Amino acid sequence: MLCITAMEFRLAFAAAFLFCVSNAHAHEAIFGWTYTTDLTPKGHGEFEQWVTARWEKEHGNYSVVDFREEFEYGVADNFQLALYLNHHYVYANDDVPAEDPAHPGNRLPGTYQTGGEDVHAGYSPVTPFDSYHFESVSLEAIYRLLSPYKDPIGLALYFEPSIGDQERELEWKVILQKNWLEDRLVWALNINYELEFEKAGGGGYERDGMFEWFTGVSYRFIRNWSAGLEFWNHHEFADATVHEHSAYFLGPTIHYGGERWWATLGFLHQLPIGQAFSHDNKEFAVHDGYIFGDEHEKYYVRLRVGFNF
Amino acid sequence: MKSEFAFIALPISALIAPSAFAVQYLTVDQAQRAIFPRKSFTAAPVNLTSVQRKAIERASGVRVLRDEQQVWRVSGGGWFIVDEVVGKHEFITYAVGLNADGSVKQIEVMDYRETYGGEIRNEKWRAQFVGKTSKSPLKLDSDIKNISGATLSCRHVTDGVKRLLAFYEVALKR
Numbered sequence: 001m002l003c004i005t006a007m008e009f010r011l012a013f014a015a016a017f018l019f020c021v022s023n024a025h026a027h028e029a030i031f032g033w034t035y036t037t038d039l040t041p042k043g044h045g046e047f048e049q050w051v052t053a054r055w056e057k058e059h060g061n062y063s064v065v066d067f068r069e070e071f072e073y074g075v076a077d078n079f080q081l082a083l084y085l086n087h088h089y090v091y092a093n094d095d096v097p098a099e100d101p102a103h104p105g106n107r108l109p110g111t112y113q114t115g116g117e118d119v120h121a122g123y124s125p126v127t128p129f130d131s132y133h134f135e136s137v138s139l140e141a142i143y144r145l146l147s148p149y150k151d152p153i154g155l156a157l158y159f160e161p162s163i164g165d166q167e168r169e170l171e172w173k174v175i176l177q178k179n180w181l182e183d184r185l186v187w188a189l190n191i192n193y194e195l196e197f198e199k200a201g202g203g204g205y206e207r208d209g210m211f212e213w214f215t216g217v218s219y220r221f222i223r224n225w226s227a228g229l230e231f232w233n234h235h236e237f238a239d240a241t242v243h244e245h246s247a248y249f250l251g252p253t254i255h256y257g258g259e260r261w262w263a264t265l266g267f268l269h270q271l272p273i274g275q276a277f278s279h280d281n282k283e284f285a286v287h288d289g290y291i292f293g294d295e296h297e298k299y300y301v302r303l304r305v306g307f308n309f
Numbered sequence: 310m311k312s313e314f315a316f317i318a319l320p321i322s323a324l325i326a327p328s329a330f331a332v333q334y335l336t337v338d339q340a341q342r343a344i345f346p347r348k349s350f351t352a353a354p355v356n357l358t359s360v361q362r363k364a365i366e367r368a369s370g371v372r373v374l375r376d377e378q379q380v381w382r383v384s385g386g387g388w389f390i391v392d393e394v395v396g397k398h399e400f401i402t403y404a405v406g407l408n409a410d411g412s413v414k415q416i417e418v419m420d421y422r423e424t425y426g427g428e429i430r431n432e433k434w435r436a437q438f439v440g441k442t443s444k445s446p447l448k449l450d451s452d453i454k455n456i457s458g459a460t461l462s463c464r465h466v467t468d469g470v471k472r473l474l475a476f477y478e479v480a481l482k483r
Contacts, residue, residue, distance in 0.1 A: 147460055149464050150450060223398065224398050259422055
């Protein structure tokens with residue numbers, strides 16, 4: 001993977017951050033994961049920093065911190081474009097079930113090794129792994145068809161292509177939003193479909209598909225502060241056709257919105273009601289109702305901070 | 310991993326920096342002078358009964374959040390009302406002057422603390438309300454223009470004026 005020194009990133013990030021703070025107003029996402037139909041107004045921009053920590057697999061140690069810097073611009077009143085930089089830090093040790101060499105496709109009971117989605121291919125499975133990677137660049141486009149402030153329900157369409165040295169992705173979302181109680185109570189639903197093309201041995205790409213939906217409800221309980229609950233259901237499809245698993249997540253979110261900046265902190269806990277469908281996932285991914293494997297962890301915490309200019 | 314937490318430290322440091330600041334553009338006295346120059350005012354606060362509240366909600370289609378309404382009788386005829394509506398983050402305080410016949414003479418935004426939509430203080434946007442009565446549609450994108458990025462504020466101020474015109478019919482009109 002493309003590795004960039006921490007110092008280079010720190011300098012670029014600090015420069016972008018300081019530029020944005022000096023021009024700050026505010027505009028916000030009230031959920032950690034679920035999108036609403038609110039967009040940056042025409043001619044305005046936003047800088048947003050995302051930090052997501054996710055950790056705990058079936059065994060050993062596994063933790064990832066995902067970083068995302070987003071630069072967002074309102075092209076028209078109902079159309080917004082954004083550019084994302086995606087990078088992460090991963091630490092893994094003894095975290096995935098080992099395969100039984102005598103029975104390929106089956107686990108070797110009680111034996112674990114270092115591995116997982118973000119561990120480099122070919123890395124020694126018997127030693128701890130940690131690394132920082134620049135992952136990909138994403139372009140996001142959102143077009144709003146209906147506004148929840150003027151129409152019975154808000155509706156927006158989302159498209160995001162991503163390109164990285166190991167992976168390419170295409171993501172589509174349908175975003176719905178309904179408000180009540182003078183717009184202080186907000187419900188949002190996102191229906192997502194994503195295609196991932198991951199580099200495989202031999203120079204080809206391995207295709208995966210994801211169908212998922214997020215929903216959240218949030219209430220502004222006092223001036224500037226909202227609190228809510230989010231739910232996420234993820235379905236994974238190998239080669240975009242073979243249903244591998246379904247995983248469920250639930251957790252609280254809290255949001256502060258001021259005139260110059262906003263911040264949202266969300267927490268998701270995987271629910272022990274996941275289902276594995278493919279042989280591979282039944283063997284290696286599901287454990288006590290949780291889905292781990294290459295896709296999921298037990299706990300997720302996300303902080304998003306936004307500054308408008 | 311330690312060095313990478315420097316990335317988190319910067320945005321978090323912003324969280325403890327000074328944040329939103331309240332801007333009061335007009336005091337009650339200044340709003341009164343702006344709408345009714347050279348007039349005198351007599352406080353005439355109204356405490357709505359549940360029957361009145363329901364009548365206002367039925368007539369305007371807008372929920373009444375508070376039974377107490379700050380009202381002043383204007384010398385020579387007319388009413389001056391201070392009201393609040395929900396903004397994106399905080400309440401928006403505004404004043405409405407009504408002519409003796411219950412039509413809108415002028416509105417003034419007294420407090421506005423939102424990121425976008427400061428244009429609702431502009432004379433051109435506020436002038437759209439002049440002459441409106443309880444019979445007027447008062448609907449965003451119909452007889453009241455929206456402001457990009459401040460749809461929530463525009464709609465709530467518009468709904469607020471609609472509610473106050475119904476309030477006039479129910480509680481002030483003789």
